[in-house]
Amino acid sequence: MLLTIDRLSIAYELADGRELEAIKDFSLTLERGRIAGIVGQSGAGKSTIGKAVLGLLGENARISGGRILLEGEDIAGFSERQFGAIRGKRVGYIYQNPMTALNPVLSIGEQLIETIETHTDKRGTAARSYAVELLTGAEVSHPEERLTKYPHQLSGGLCQRIVFAIAIAAQPDLIIADEPTTALDVTVQKAVLGTLKRLAAQENIAIVLITHDMGVVSQMCDEVYVLLRGQLVERGPTMQIITAPQERYTQELMAAIPSVEQRRARFDVLDAFEETPGRQRGIDYLRAGTVALAHGDTMLAISNLSKTFTGEKGGAGFKALDSVGFAVRRGETFGIVGESGSGKSTIGRAILGLVHPDPGAIIALDGHPIGQENRQALSRKLQCIFQDPYASLNPRMDAGTNITYGIRAAGLVPRKHAQRLAEDLLEVVGLPRAAATKMPHAFSGGERQRIGIARALAYRPGLIFCDEPTSALDVTVQAEILNLMKELQDSLGLTLVFVSHDLAVVRQMCDSVIVMRAGRIVEEGPAEQVLTEPADPYTRQLLSAMPRFLRSAAAS
Amino acid sequence: MINFVLRRLGQSAILLVIMSLLVFVGMYVVSDPVAVMAGEDATAADRAALAAAYGLDQPLPVQYLTFLANIVQGDFGTSFVYGRPVLDLIFERLPATLEVVFLAMVLGLAFGIPMGIFSGLNRRKPATRLISMITTIGYSIPNFWQALLFILVFAVWLRVLPATGRGPTTDFLGLQLSLFNAEGLRYMLLPAANLAVALICMQTRLARSGTQEVMYQDYMMFARAKGIAPRRLIGRHLLRNILIPIVTITALELGTLIAFSTVTETVFSWPGIGKLLLDSIYRSDRPVVVAYMILITLMFVLINLAADIIYAVLDPRIRYS
Numbered sequence: 001m002l003l004t005i006d007r008l009s010i011a012y013e014l015a016d017g018r019e020l021e022a023i024k025d026f027s028l029t030l031e032r033g034r035i036a037g038i039v040g041q042s043g044a045g046k047s048t049i050g051k052a053v054l055g056l057l058g059e060n061a062r063i064s065g066g067r068i069l070l071e072g073e074d075i076a077g078f079s080e081r082q083f084g085a086i087r088g089k090r091v092g093y094i095y096q097n098p099m100t101a102l103n104p105v106l107s108i109g110e111q112l113i114e115t116i117e118t119h120t121d122k123r124g125t126a127a128r129s130y131a132v133e134l135l136t137g138a139e140v141s142h143p144e145e146r147l148t149k150y151p152h153q154l155s156g157g158l159c160q161r162i163v164f165a166i167a168i169a170a171q172p173d174l175i176i177a178d179e180p181t182t183a184l185d186v187t188v189q190k191a192v193l194g195t196l197k198r199l200a201a202q203e204n205i206a207i208v209l210i211t212h213d214m215g216v217v218s219q220m221c222d223e224v225y226v227l228l229r230g231q232l233v234e235r236g237p238t239m240q241i242i243t244a245p246q247e248r249y250t251q252e253l254m255a256a257i258p259s260v261e262q263r264r265a266r267f268d269v270l271d272a273f274e275e276t277p278g279r280q281r282g283i284d285y286l287r288a289g290t291v292a293l294a295h296g297d298t299m300l301a302i303s304n305l306s307k308t309f310t311g312e313k314g315g316a317g318f319k320a321l322d323s324v325g326f327a328v329r330r331g332e333t334f335g336i337v338g339e340s341g342s343g344k345s346t347i348g349r350a351i352l353g354l355v356h357p358d359p360g361a362i363i364a365l366d367g368h369p370i371g372q373e374n375r376q377a378l379s380r381k382l383q384c385i386f387q388d389p390y391a392s393l394n395p396r397m398d399a400g401t402n403i404t405y406g407i408r409a410a411g412l413v414p415r416k417h418a419q420r421l422a423e424d425l426l427e428v429v430g431l432p433r434a435a436a437t438k439m440p441h442a443f444s445g446g447e448r449q450r451i452g453i454a455r456a457l458a459y460r461p462g463l464i465f466c467d468e469p470t471s472a473l474d475v476t477v478q479a480e481i482l483n484l485m486k487e488l489q490d491s492l493g494l495t496l497v498f499v500s501h502d503l504a505v506v507r508q509m510c511d512s513v514i515v516m517r518a519g520r521i522v523e524e525g526p527a528e529q530v531l532t533e534p535a536d537p538y539t540r541q542l543l544s545a546m547p548r549f550l551r552s553a554a555a556s
Numbered sequence: 557m558i559n560f561v562l563r564r565l566g567q568s569a570i571l572l573v574i575m576s577l578l579v580f581v582g583m584y585v586v587s588d589p590v591a592v593m594a595g596e597d598a599t600a601a602d603r604a605a606l607a608a609a610y611g612l613d614q615p616l617p618v619q620y621l622t623f624l625a626n627i628v629q630g631d632f633g634t635s636f637v638y639g640r641p642v643l644d645l646i647f648e649r650l651p652a653t654l655e656v657v658f659l660a661m662v663l664g665l666a667f668g669i670p671m672g673i674f675s676g677l678n679r680r681k682p683a684t685r686l687i688s689m690i691t692t693i694g695y696s697i698p699n700f701w702q703a704l705l706f707i708l709v710f711a712v713w714l715r716v717l718p719a720t721g722r723g724p725t726t727d728f729l730g731l732q733l734s735l736f737n738a739e740g741l742r743y744m745l746l747p748a749a750n751l752a753v754a755l756i757c758m759q760t761r762l763a764r765s766g767t768q769e770v771m772y773q774d775y776m777m778f779a780r781a782k783g784i785a786p787r788r789l790i791g792r793h794l795l796r797n798i799l800i801p802i803v804t805i806t807a808l809e810l811g812t813l814i815a816f817s818t819v820t821e822t823v824f825s826w827p828g829i830g831k832l833l834l835d836s837i838y839r840s841d842r843p844v845v846v847a848y849m850i851l852i853t854l855m856f857v858l859i860n861l862a863a864d865i866i867y868a869v870l871d872p873r874i875r876y877s
Binding site: 054056080084085086087088089092093095097100101102103104105106107111114115118119150152163166170 | 773774775776777778779780781782783784785786788792793796797870871872873
């Protein structure tokens, strides 16, 4: 057995001197050339296990029990010096974010060659030509030229391939891959995972793949370990875990994953909405603000929207958006999908007035063109739910104030009613009234996003712009938030513009959709049609790159 | 890059003109050089003659324009007090200041950076607490008081180093320096150490905070995971990243020390340029003061330009256009 983790426990020392067991009795076995996946939500302790194998735990963490056997040798108690002989040489490491894993001020060549010179007897030109060989193996185009580049000059996908090349430089027996594709676009992710799998098979390297993405697991892993709050919930062959999970937590995890293949009315997670008087009052408040107009009228009309970012020294500009036009009907959820750099965020920024579009663009909300001059009055009609719930709430205001300070400043609600309104709205989004007086740091990511939704709703806006509202959240939390948004959509008839890179989420949420690529709309239409019978080759490519797995058993 | 350098130099020309005007007018307002030169018992006629000889009877704008015209021809004027060309005076004194500042800089970097990196890496060791204590004390004690303590300890009690003055000098590329002979170096140690204390404290703190920040970056953990030897990890991956703020502060400090190490030079009777400035201000020697300030401004501009160029070398993400 190459790697045996035997009842491993890891404790973190807290600021007050107490200890927190982050990992409890975790066991794993891995043979040469096999791939084991460790899955679980953020905070489950997945990365901690990976770091423990490399001796990279922080100063405040210690192994409080169990053994880590690498080829029969217990490395759990190794010193920093002893780990020096293991790291890179016998166990390689692939880090989550390739853009931050490479040192920004050293060239790619130096970072690759220093690894080669540390672990092999190749020096000088021999090391350099081996570096080129490694990059070629990791499918890096123009390898010679890349050696002289710096990380910021390369894309995330290329950086991750370079990280692969570094990880396999010394031909290790084992690689710890910590969320290797989380930071990458879906089409890049597919290619990068393909490379990793091929390299592992070719060099007979075993991989511990840490991920939260079941799609990645089903594509890569032989065996899966499901982790919940530091404890192993279930282990088994990949197919078995995905199609016939035994434990309740694993079943919930599977049920929460949005599928690009089928649309479901709701995810099978528990929604606890108590029908209280406060909640009803909140819903009445919101309903009263929605002007009673028929579904189907055009709420947002955009035509000829272009945005050119001028290059340096007045050189040819970069066209982020090129004559984009579409219409959003009242009461629908309108999806904008595309990979990073496709211009989908720029559309949102143009609507919100954060970038000035090129002359000639028309953005009309509810029949009235939006200019730069009447922005202030717009906040009533146009609100935003942000991507990062950790950054979008003011950390120095309690939740209630976060929800109402905007509408109070706009004079939409008298001060004395603000507190009650905030509490009502918290109930609308499924949080207790008492949450109003708590500070943002007391909430989890999903709870914060609920507060963010309540804040946007408080304006009773005609249109809510949702910028990747769940991409920072765990999959079960995502399911809860998406359920909430559907629920609100049904009861309030909201109009949502929903930006996402995740086609499965779009499939679950959207009525119509546009697919963006390089600043242009390549396909548009009803979501069902675009995602089931894509007409454009790019849409087909996006769809085929989505990691997918059989869920027939899981869904039942 | 060349464009950037040229543009910066162009901007600094404007800066130099403004600086000269400010100092010129300032000196005119605060003192009357004729009164200082002529002395108590000079007659009105003597004063008038003196004023006419130095062109001080002209209106201020005319005086200033004449001064500018002369500078363009490379003539910074003649000292009222010494009766010698100003540039000769300044360049005579400059090497003494430069060498003592240079030694202080070397001491500051040689002690500060390693101490800072050590405390950044070993936050819980007793040595770190000791370093932190020393740097706090070093910062808090005023410069002149430190100078007096140094003299008391090393010159008066221990009698190992001379208290004041400059030792024998040797000729180096036409400059008179005491850096290259043992006796001269002995005289330099106390003033240089005096200047170095604040530098060491500052570099230690910069290196420590830089280390603490950089050590937690993903790329440092990834470099450890690659199996890179600790020496290379610190000497290359870490150092390269913490040097940028250090270069900034070092550049600023270098300029400040050359220009205004007046206190130290006074206490140790070091015949440097700071002492010249002080004497000239007392005696209303306007040409010296104005020329000095212009040269110092120019020096600041060049040092900061050098720092900007070093940034671009250190950090490939910085590009000037």
